[in-house]
Amino acid sequence: MPTALITGITGQDGAYLSELLLGKGYKVIGVMRRSASSDVIGERLRWLGILDRVTLVEGNLTDLGSLIRIVQDHQPHEVYHLAAQSFVATSWQQPSLTGLVTGLGAVTMLEAVRIARPQARFYQASSSEMFGKVHQVPQSETTPFYPRSPYAAAKLYAHWMTVNYRESFGMHASSGILFNHESPLRGIEFVTRRITNGVARIKLGLDQHLTLGNIAAQRDWGHARDYVRAMWLMLQQDQPDDYVIATGRTASVAAFADMAFGAAGLKAADYIRTDTKLMRPAEVELLLGDPSKAARALGWKAEVMLEQLAGEMVEADLARIKKGI
Numbered sequence: 261m262p263t264a265l266i267t268g269i270t271g272q273d274g275a276y277l278s279e280l281l282l283g284k285g286y287k288v289i290g291v292m293r294r295s296a297s298s299d300v301i302g303e304r305l306r307w308l309g310i311l312d313r314v315t316l317v318e319g320n321l322t323d324l325g326s327l328i329r330i331v332q333d334h335q336p337h338e339v340y341h342l343a344a345q346s347f348v349a350t351s352w353q354q355p356s357l358t359g360l361v362t363g364l365g366a367v368t369m370l371e372a373v374r375i376a377r378p379q380a381r382f383y384q385a386s387s388s389e390m391f392g393k394v395h396q397v398p399q400s401e402t403t404p405f406y407p408r409s410p411y412a413a414a415k416l417y418a419h420w421m422t423v424n425y426r427e428s429f430g431m432h433a434s435s436g437i438l439f440n441h442e443s444p445l446r447g448i449e450f451v452t453r454r455i456t457n458g459v460a461r462i463k464l465g466l467d468q469h470l471t472l473g474n475i476a477a478q479r480d481w482g483h484a485r486d487y488v489r490a491m492w493l494m495l496q497q498d499q500p501d502d503y504v505i506a507t508g509r510t511a512s513v514a515a516f517a518d519m520a521f522g523a524a525g526l527k528a529a530d531y532i533r534t535d536t537k538l539m540r541p542a543e544v545e546l547l548l549g550d551p552s553k554a555a556r557a558l559g560w561k562a563e564v565m566l567e568q569l570a571g572e573m574v575e576a577d578l579a580r581i582k583k584g585i
Contacts, residue, residue: 352540517532
């Protein structure tokens with residue numbers, strides 16, 4: 261039975277990746293940091309019905325010793341590093357923390373694997389936000405990076421350090437440059453979930469309108485369940501490499517809102533308000549990925565399109581609110 265170690269297991273991607281790996285016969289070990297809210301942080305795993313099928317262990321990305329002990333104890337065949345301070349807006353308010361956790365945290369995890377299990381295959385969760393002020397459209401693995409937030413800058417450091425460990429120590433370390441990927445398990449602070457939750461509340465008569473920031477920003481949105489499959493495929497390759505994972509299609513925040521409201525039989529224009537206070541200090545206006553390398557080398561392509569994704573998220577939020585969760 262292969263063993264996989266996942267940091268960030270209680271997040272959206274960690275939950276879907278756990279589900280995928282369990283279905284393939286893996287033993288799944290999840291690293292989680294100590295929290296006073298430990299009774300609720302497994303909600304995504306519980307939503308998928310797999311909480312009792314994974315092993316959760318305490319560790320912290322700022323504590324190398326704890327990570328070395330975890331790797332030594334469990335001797336994973338594959339390590340998926342997904343944990344981060346992952347909310348872009350928060351990174352301007354907590355830039356040092358974002359750099360420490362999102363940037364240096366990846367190096368701490370790489371170092372723990374190098375010391376305790378160098379033969380393990382390592383996945384780094386890189387981000388399309390690294391492209392920032394884009395130099396070309398669409399963005400591929402060779403597009404220059406221009407990060408526009410502390411989060412993106414921290415992710416870029418983690419990305420290049422993964423490349424460095426691969427080239428310096430011969431580690432099987434790959435990075436997935438993942439474009440925006442959403443699901444019913446997305447955090448409420450992210451714009452897609454903010455929209456679908458708002459739609460559900462309006463549909464049920466709990467709110468009268470939905471306030472958003474820059475609705476003109478365009479993103480390449482896919483389903484997280486598709487994207488974790490790409491992560492697994494990367495670690496099955498003979499040679500490590502970096503891959504853009506995207507749908508190859510872009511849509512504005514306004515367009516996503518239209519789809520979400522439409523799924524509930526409503527018109528977005530009747531309910532959306534905008535507020536400049538919700539704008540980013542430095543905006544990323546357009547992200548559009550070129551997934552041709554992933555298609556060619558991994559045999560991967562996105563299966564869930566945006567309209568289906570929006571409908572699934574609205575349906576899930578309606579169910580949550582009706583159940584009082």
